[in-house]
Amino acid sequence: MPLPPCPICQKPVPPRPENTSQPFCSRRCRAVDLGRWLGEEYRVPDRQVDEQEDETPADQHPDRGHDA
Known part of the structure; x- marks a missing residue:
């Protein structure tokens, strides 16, 4: 078995x-x-924008209209 590089x-x-x-x-x-x-x-990748948007609470999500 060869040695790892x-x-x-x-x-x-x-x-x-x-x-x-x-x-x-x-x-x-x-x-x-x-x-x-x-x-x-070297850098550890930052979280993707999509992942950050998924964590926004539903009542504060920017794509939702406010029914008041």
Whole structure:
């Protein structure tokens, strides 16, 4: 079974007992990944507009007319 690739450099990643930088192949690749997070190159996606609209209470929904 082939070793999984490092997410940074794509080299094979040795198993955890041999490699304390798992899932990266080295401390360098681990540091590169951290730098990308800190530099905001990676982002967790924001909720979609449709999801936010679904959470609006029915009586306050902008598409509903007010019968008063």
